[in-house]
Amino acid sequence: MPRIDLHTHTTASDGSLSPTDLVQLAKQQGVAALAITDHDSVQGLPEAIAAGALTGVAIIPGIEISCLYEEIELHILGYFINQDDPRLKEALTHYVSSREDRNPKIIERLRQLDCDLSYDEVKDFAGSATVGRPHIAQILVRKGYVHSVAEAFDRYLADGAAAYVGRVLPSESDAIALIRDVGGVAVLAHPIYASRLNGPFHNLCSRLKSYGLIGLETIYSSHTVQQTDRFRSIAREHGLLITGGSDFHGASKPDILVGTGFGGLHVPADLLEPLQEFSFR
Ligand SMILES: [Zn+2]
Ligand SMILES: [Zn+2]
Numbered sequence: 001m002p003r004i005d006l007h008t009h010t011t012a013s014d015g016s017l018s019p020t021d022l023v024q025l026a027k028q029q030g031v032a033a034l035a036i037t038d039h040d041s042v043q044g045l046p047e048a049i050a051a052g053a054l055t056g057v058a059i060i061p062g063i064e065i066s067c068l069y070e071e072i073e074l075h076i077l078g079y080f081i082n083q084d085d086p087r088l089k090e091a092l093t094h095y096v097s098s099r100e101d102r103n104p105k106i107i108e109r110l111r112q113l114d115c116d117l118s119y120d121e122v123k124d125f126a127g128s129a130t131v132g133r134p135h136i137a138q139i140l141v142r143k144g145y146v147h148s149v150a151e152a153f154d155r156y157l158a159d160g161a162a163a164y165v166g167r168v169l170p171s172e173s174d175a176i177a178l179i180r181d182v183g184g185v186a187v188l189a190h191p192i193y194a195s196r197l198n199g200p201f202h203n204l205c206s207r208l209k210s211y212g213l214i215g216l217e218t219i220y221s222s223h224t225v226q227q228t229d230r231f232r233s234i235a236r237e238h239g240l241l242i243t244g245g246s247d248f249h250g251a252s253k254p255d256i257l258v259g260t261g262f263g264g265l266h267v268p269a270d271l272l273e274p275l276q277e278f279s280f281r
Helices: 019-028 045-055 086-112 119-126 133-142 149-157 172-181 191-196 201-211 225-238 269-279
Strands: 003-008 031-036 058-069 072-079 185-188 215-220 241-245
Touching: 003 019, 003 058, 003 072, 003 215, 003 241, 003 269, 019 031, 019 045, 031 045, 031 269, 045 058, 058 172, 072 172, 072 191, 072 269, 086 119, 086 133, 086 172, 119 133, 133 149, 172 185, 172 201, 185 201, 185 269, 191 201, 191 215, 191 225, 201 225, 215 225, 225 241, 241 269
Parallel strands: 003 031, 031 058, 185 215, 215 241
Antiparallel strands: 058 072, 072 185
16 A cells, blocks of 8 residues: 655745655655645645646645644644635734744844843844744754754743743634635644643544544554554544654654655555545535
């Protein structure tokens, strides 16, 4: 069974590869179909689709939307979205400005913590990408304040860390509604990260399903075999489709490869068709 990868990032969000380079790498890795799922951005899609046509890798237009569920940040993947829908553009512009509003605040806190960096420096470093915490982390590494991106998050940037500033996020129902409105199929990303919830995971699944969630990202780079089995049975119980992806980011998560994750990931191609069928409903 050929492999596919339904969760990847490019320079349109916090990935390090251009859409073209990512598609070429996917081709080399034997990935038959690839979903581009940048955070709150569809800017990488046209280039990826063009590269897909050249290389023969099927490109699924996707997105990963951050939202808030009972004070916990969840990520909802949207597949087969209509990237040109004006409702999508409008919502994304709003999300991005709310994210950008907090970056100067994070920099200000870092300066109070004696890390000498400026917002202009971070914007220059990010180039055409939306400025995000990974860019700030890389500058902190470069300037020697921390040894690694992971340390930058642990000490300063992670939720609850010294320089953390929250942002306004859409609710889980709004995120799913947006994906559905633009013809997409909504899937809960990396369910293992939702384990910080206070209530049972089952409640979350029921609630998201009532809003129109279609699938659960059961096969994921950092899931153990036991976790994969657990999410597979939860998906079955709730009538959710099983999907999977690596969450490839390139240099910021160098151990995760497109298509194979930490090495053992295998998302079989036959998971794609049921997902695609929902995009026509
Ligand atoms: Zn995510
Ligand atoms: Zn992701």
